[in-house]
Amino acid sequence: MTSTASLPARAGRLSAADCRLDDLRALVESTTDLTDYPFADDTDRGVLFYDAARLRTHTADPDTCADVQDELARALLDGPGIVVFRGAFTDEHALAETTAYFTETIARQHADGFAGGDHFAAPGANDRIWSALQKLAVDRPDLFARYYANDVLALVSEAWLGPMYQVTSSINVVNPGGAAQSPHRDYHLGFMSTETAAAFRAHVHRLSPALTLQGAVAHCAMPIDSGPTMYLPYSQQYEPGYIAFGLPEFREFFARHYVQLPLAAGDAVFFNPALFHAAGHNTTTDVYRMANLLQVSSAFGRAIDSVDREAMVRALYPELRALAAAGRDEDVRAVVAASAEGYAFPTNLDLDPPMTGMAGETQAELVHRALHESMSPEQFAEEVRALTIRHTP
DSSP states (O other): OGGGSSSSOOSBOGGGGGGHHHHHHHHHHHHHHHGGOTTEEEEEEEEEEEEEEHHHHHHTSHHHHHHHHHHHHHHTTOOSEEEEEOOOOOOOGTTTHHHHHHHHHHHHHHTTTOOOOOSSSOTTTTTEETHHHHHHHHHHHHHHHHHOOOOOHHHHHHHHTTOOEEEEEEEEOTTTTOOOOOOOOOOGGGGOOOHHHTTTHHHHHHHHHGGGGEEEEEEBBBBBOOOOEEETTGGGTTHHHHHHSSSSHHHHHHHOOEOOOBBOOOOOOEETTHHHHHHHHOOOOOOOOEEEEEEEEETOOOOOOOOHHHHHHHHHHHHHHHHHHTOHHHHHHHHHHSSSOOOOOOOOOSOOOSHHHHHSOOHHHHHHHHHHTOOOHHHHHHHHHHHHTTOOO
C-alpha cells in the first residue's frame, strides 16, 4: 500500500474542472464512529455532540484537557468538521441578560433608521449587530465579563487556533419568513468571488480553514422550522470546495444531503470554516432566530472585524480586577483572551523593540501584568495607551 505521506501535495491552481461531485460524495458518505471520540456524548447524522457540563469535569485536569482539545481539533480537521456543545452558555454566562441587551440594541438601530447590509442576505432582510463584541464590552462590561468567561469557547478556540486567538462577533437575527442562504464556505477564501479564489493556489486553499473558527451561540430556541443552519458534514475535507460551492450541481447536492439540527438557547455550534453550510429558511410567524455569530481568528491571520481593543480592555479592567480578587483565574484568562490583543505584531519596532525576547509585550500580557501588579484603572489606562502608541506607525 502506498503511504499517503509520500504523495506530493498539490501546488497548482484549482478550477471548476477539478470539481468532481463523486469526490465530494465519497467524503460526505463517511460515518462518525462515536468510539473515535471518547469525550463526545452522541452523534446525530454525523454531527458530534458534547454536553458542556460533563465536559467540564474532564477539562479540569490539564492533561485530560489537552486530550479533549486533540479530539476537537481532529473532529474539525478530519472528522465531520462540526461540533455542538449543549448548554455551553447558561445563566452563569448572563445568557438572558445579553439576549435582552442585543434585542434592545436592535430596537435602537431601528429607531435610528439603521438598515445594515449582510454577507449572504438582502440588506434589511435580517437584523444584524456588527462589532457586537466591542459594543457589549464598552456598553456593558459586566455582561461581557460573564458572557466571555466561558471555558467552552476558550477550549475549542485554542484547540483549533492555538493561543493568542482573537474573537470577533456579530449578532444575526433571522426574522419570520427570512429566506435560506445559498450554500457557501466562510472567510477568508469563502468571501471572495470564484475567480478571485481561483487565483490562489491549492496550498492556500488548504491553509485558509486553519486561520479561522466559525461559531454560533443560540440565543433562543431554534426548532427546525425556524431555519437553523444547514451543514454538510465532512465537506470541509474537499480541497476544491471554495471553487465548487458556487456550481449548480454542488448546490443541488447540498440541498439533497444537508443536515439541520434544532438547538436550545445556550447551545453553541463550532465548525471548520470550509464546511459547506447555509442558514435555513425561517418558515415560522413568531420565531425571531437570534444567534451570536462568533468568528475566532488565528493570530497569524486578519480578523474580519475591526475592533478597538484598547477601548474594550479599559472598560473591562474593573471587572477583571473583581474576577482576579475573587480568585477566578480561569475566568480572567478567558475574558482576556476574548477581548485583548494577544499577538505582538505588527508593531513599530523603533518604539517597541524586542528588549528581552523575540517580541515586545502584548496587550493581553499587559492586562495580566496590570492585574498582578494591582494597577489602578487610571494607571492601566496610561499603560495601554502607551502600548497602542508603540504599535502605531
